[in-house]
Amino acid sequence: MKLQFLTPLYAHPGPIASVYLDTSRDLDGPDRAIDVRWRTLRKSLLAHDADEPTVRAIEDVVGTDREVAGRHGQAIFAAHGSLVLAETLPEPPARDSALYGMLPDALPLVLQRTPDIPYAAVGIHRVRIAGPGGGEEELELESEAGRWPMNRVGPGEYSHRRIPVEAWPKEVDRLLVELVDGVDANGIEMIVLFGDPWAVSSLMRAAPPKLHGALVKLKDGHHRQPEPGRALLEDELRILLDDRLPDHDKKQLDAFLGQRARHPEYVEGIAATVAALQRRQAQTLIFNQPVEIDRHLWVGTAPTHLALSGEDLIAFGLHYFWEEPAVGAALIRAAAGTEADLIAVPRDELPLENGVAVLLRYTGT
Structure with a gap:
């Protein structure tokens, strides 16, 4: 995994405050729970000589990931009264923590980003458009590309479009070009397909050799609706990618x-x-x-x-x-x-x- 995303943490000399906080929203009254946790960390920072402006810079960000459903956390860094870096974590930290020292406590953030595998999820579903005689069928195509596991809570590049069923053969060519570009430009290692059996199978048959090792077809093709702020196919991707290395x-x-x-x-x-x-x-x-x-x-x-x-x-x-x-x-x-x-x-x-x-x-x- 590349570490360039940490550059802002080292752009200025310390001291710097490093906060890891459980901001999960899978419980009753999450805002109150987050506030209680933050107050404890705030006291710890001030007790270790963190300045008020730096503490306020962190406080302004605490809990602002409320659009993300379910279990997750935040990593927040601030120094000299300014926010330096804030990231939503795919898992709550092992424990809430607040450190104030010359170096940022970046290791827990880095480990949450591993294994950092580029992936794509592609769903193809039949939908019926209301109209005379029962309407017409279309294919609804949705795709999302990201890096696992960080894009669990910050979904990556997403696209959505509908096309007539009869236009699917031409759409296959267009989609395959997009997927090959993703492999070439972003190093995508796994492409997970799900949805209509005919459409998915025809896509796999037409795939060029470059994609053969990356394509994975889910047996269960039913439509998945992710929770707010969560990745498409999060549960399936966890099974496929958590124990894998790039x-x-x-x-x-x-x-x-x-x-x-x-x-x-x-x-x-x-x-x-x-x-x-x-x-x-x-x-x-x-x-x-x-x-x-x-x-x-x-x-x-x-x-x-x-x-x-x-x-x-x-x-x-x-x-x-x-x-x-x-x-x-x-x-x-x-x-x-x-x-x-x-x-x-x-x-x-x-x-x-x-x-x-x-x-x-x-x-x-």
């Missing part, structure tokens, strides 16, 4: 396993990870989920200013640095600042020393 990530993990077989001391564990990020040598930062790294790091003002001890930073010629208790925050800043990617893998599938590793851009050997 093709690019699979290739990077294969490359990592090759490096680990040859040079494990350079690519696995917290010491190797810190050393690679210091040298801008990390192509990809790899975390185990759940993340469990029980130690602090020392960091300075630049992304590559991180080390296992303050003495190491002094040896690099730094005079201003601090001990950073949020190891994930330091590692994510370093990865984003050195244009490294990120992959999260379950611990039981690929256990890593200290729960962290790197794929190197070069090994130097």
Whole structure:
């Protein structure tokens, strides 16, 4: 996963407030529940010396995702009295939290974005238009393209149109061009089809070889009406995509396993990870989920200013640095600042020393 979306978090020096809040609306009186949760976090921020303007900037955004139904959350960052970044989360945070420190607590947001798979959902349904003699039939076509799982709560590009049934053969050609363009431009890896059996089957038969590996046909073709603010086919996509890695990530993990077989001391564990990020040598930062790294790091003002001890930073010629208790925050800043990617893998599938590793851009050997 690319980390460019985090750029606003590092555009200005800290301190910065990082808030994760459950803003679910699947309960009675959600606004009151959100307000109670926020008041607790507000007190915590002020107790840790956050300034009032920064706290107010966060407060202005809390609960503004009310158009999204069901379970979800918010990640909100503010600094120096201004909002820096606000995202709706596809799942509520594991716990509400509010931190005020020199680095943003970006790791929970990043992990909620994984595996970050580009997809499309396409539905084709017969509808009858009222008219003399019972009316005429049309095909209703709806499609949505996005990235899983973030577009669960911020539906992606959506289109909707109706066409006469007899025009479907020509529409198939047009739709297939759009899908191929989506694969070429956005790297779409899965296209989920559902709806009228005749229309869906004819689309699959006409698909060019480029799409064959991406097309998935749902057995149940009935019309799905998503809840407000939720993705089309959310439940089905969760089954299909939650335990999958993007093709690019699979290739990077294969490359990592090759490096680990040859040079494990350079690519696995917290010491190797810190050393690679210091040298801008990390192509990809790899975390185990759940993340469990029980130690602090020392960091300075630049992304590559991180080390296992303050003495190491002094040896690099730094005079201003601090001990950073949020190891994930330091590692994510370093990865984003050195244009490294990120992959999260379950611990039981690929256990890593200290729960962290790197794929190197070069090994130097």
